[in-house]
Amino acid sequence: MPSSGSGVGTPxxxxxxxxxxxxxxxxxxxxxxxxxxxxxxxxxxxxxxKECAFWGVNNPDDPEPxxxxxxxLPQRDEVMRYLAEAQEEIEQQVDFYLCPTWVTDExxxxxxxxxTSWGKVIAGGVRAETVIQAGAAVDHSVDPAIxxxxxxxxxxxxxxxxxxxxxEREIEPKKMLISGGNLTVWxxxxxxxxxxxxxxxxxxxxxxxTANFLxxxxxxxVYNDPSTNATLIWPHQCSAVCGQAGCSAYTATxxxxxxxxxxxxxxxxxxxxxxxxxVSGVNSSCCRGRPQFVKLNYYAGAQTTKQMEDTIIRxxxxxxxxxxxxxxxxxxxxxxxxxxxxxxxRERLNNPFGLADGAFIAFSFTxxxxxxxxxxx
Numbered sequence: 001m002p003s004s005g006s007g008v009g010t011p012x013x014x015x016x017x018x019x020x021x022x023x024x025x026x027x028x029x030x031x032x033x034x035x036x037x038x039x040x041x042x043x044x045x046x047x048x049x050k051e052c053a054f055w056g057v058n059n060p061d062d063p064e065p066x067x068x069x070x071x072x073l074p075q076r077d078e079v080m081r082y083l084a085e086a087q088e089e090i091e092q093q094v095d096f097y098l099c100p101t102w103v104t105d106e107x108x109x110x111x112x113x114x115x116t117s118w119g120k121v122i123a124g125g126v127r128a129e130t131v132i133q134a135g136a137a138v139d140h141s142v143d144p145a146i147x148x149x150x151x152x153x154x155x156x157x158x159x160x161x162x163x164x165x166x167x168e169r170e171i172e173p174k175k176m177l178i179s180g181g182n183l184t185v186w187x188x189x190x191x192x193x194x195x196x197x198x199x200x201x202x203x204x205x206x207x208x209x210t211a212n213f214l215x216x217x218x219x220x221x222v223y224n225d226p227s228t229n230a231t232l233i234w235p236h237q238c239s240a241v242c243g244q245a246g247c248s249a250y251t252a253t254x255x256x257x258x259x260x261x262x263x264x265x266x267x268x269x270x271x272x273x274x275x276x277x278x279v280s281g282v283n284s285s286c287c288r289g290r291p292q293f294v295k296l297n298y299y300a301g302a303q304t305t306k307q308m309e310d311t312i313i314r315x316x317x318x319x320x321x322x323x324x325x326x327x328x329x330x331x332x333x334x335x336x337x338x339x340x341x342x343x344x345x346r347e348r349l350n351n352p353f354g355l356a357d358g359a360f361i362a363f364s365f366t367x368x369x370x371x372x373x374x375x376x377x
Contacts, residue, residue, distance in 0.1 A: 032168040034084035037099035037304040038312050039172050041191065043079065046313065048329040052190035052207060056200030059190070059207035067327035070204040075324050079316070086315035086362070089353060093366035095373070096120040097301030098308045102127040102224075106298075110232065110291040116264030119371040121300045124256035124266075128225035132183070134218050135165060140210040143189045144174050147217060149182035154221060162187065163218040164195065171217060189213055224299045227273040230254035232291040254294065255280065263373045268294050311365040313337075318358030337361075 033040070044054040050066040052059040058070060091097055096119040104126060108114055132152055139146040147162070154160065157176040162185060163169060175186040190207070192214040197205060205212045232254045255271035255278035271278045302308070317337035325331065337358025341348075344355060353359035 032170065034080045035101070036080060036083040036087055036312070038083050038087075038309050040076065040080060041172050042309065043083065043313065046309070047327070047333060049325075049327060051188060053204065055190045055193055056198070056204055057190045057193065057207050057212070058204030062207075067325075067329065069325060069327050070200070070202060071325070072202065073199040078320070078324070082316040082319050083312055086319060087312045090311060090315065090362055090366060091118075093352070094369050095371040098312065099304045100299060100301035102297075102299050104297050105231075106296045107293055108296065110268070110294045112267055113259055113265045114268050114294055114296065115373065116266060116296060116298060116300065118300045119262055119264045119373070120302050121258050121261045121264045121266070121298050123224055123226060123258065124229040124296075124298050125224040125226040126228045126297045127222065127299075129161075129220045129222045132160065132219040132221055135216040136219050137216055138187075138192065138214055140189060140213060144186040145189050145192065145213075146184065146186055147219065148184040150184075150219060151181060152178065152183045153181070154178060154183070157183070159221050159223045160185075161220050161222045163220060164214065165216050165218050167195075167218075169195075183219070185219070187217075192217070228297050229256040229271075229273075229278070230268045230297065231295040232268070232270055233293040233295065234289070235292050252291075256296065256298065263371060264300070266296070266298075268296070307365070311362050314358035315353055315362035316358075318354060318356035318362075 038046075040054065041051060044051050048066045049071070050059075050062055050064060050068055052062055053066075053068050054071050054076070056071055056073065056076075062068075087098055095117075100122060101118075102125075103116070103118060106117055132154075133150045136147050136150060155178060157178055160176055160183065162171045162173055164171065171187060171191055173185050173187045177184050189210075190213075193200070193205065194212060194214060197212055230253070232252045234250045234252075252270050253272055254268045255273075257267040257269075259265040259267055269280055271280045273279075313333075314337045317334050320334060320338070323331060323334060325334075337356060339357045340355045341357070347363075348355055348360055351360055351363040353362050
């Protein structure tokens, strides 16, 4: 079991989240939110919604400007679903992820170079995590609440993530600081509603009752593990010995060299990972010659910009069929993005996202930023 402040350890490859069996709301398990480059807190800020009210908490003394209407769990779920759906549709058009994402076991015919399905490759590797401290206590005597100080060997907060205890549901902190080998985290109280209270009543949860909020969180390092790059695959029975040795003899590990990151051009060669580095050379005792296929693992995506956020949000609004928030700013933005002009141009009629103004903005973005990648037949 990792020490409480190591910041290092054996990488843990995270399996997919398994839905609960036998019914019950997913929030009891602290399930990860739908993948979106626009976090719930960022969305609330953009639509000028008070953050506590967005998370279903009633804080009558909140001095921050914004709408005070209390949101419910179905409203939050609907927004996050549409944000994720809009983002996925945009990514399919531009051929790159709008924020960094791990891709695993992506198979291609083997050749040099190999072109990934997604552009803007950052590095070869897989998602891994180590526990910095499980069950770290949350101090709610102030807001933002404080976690720590926690001893760590890490010197940067860029890979540190905060989670609901025992789950993959991430909590976005307001600030993190490492000083003198100690990590301190600040998180606004309303971002830490207990899982069994997330389906809040219409009047909202009591902000001043700290029993409504998490008492502990898990602090982890989430990072790219470069020791797993590619798997080279040879045809079955590539030799007499191989035919007797079984399927494991048909594969070998490979190293990925990112030749052109923007378009996802990689050189992949047989190699083994040892002592923190890749050593080139054929590492199969059976098969020789050219592999037939390669499976790639890599980390890729753009750094999310305000323009990308705006594009995702506007397309998401255009997909929302019903008005569910009475806040003036949200309603104005939703109606703007749902508007369909009386005169439709050929471009708008051919828009794969739809006819509404928000959909047309997304279409304009994809035409401007779509990757252009040549190939050799």
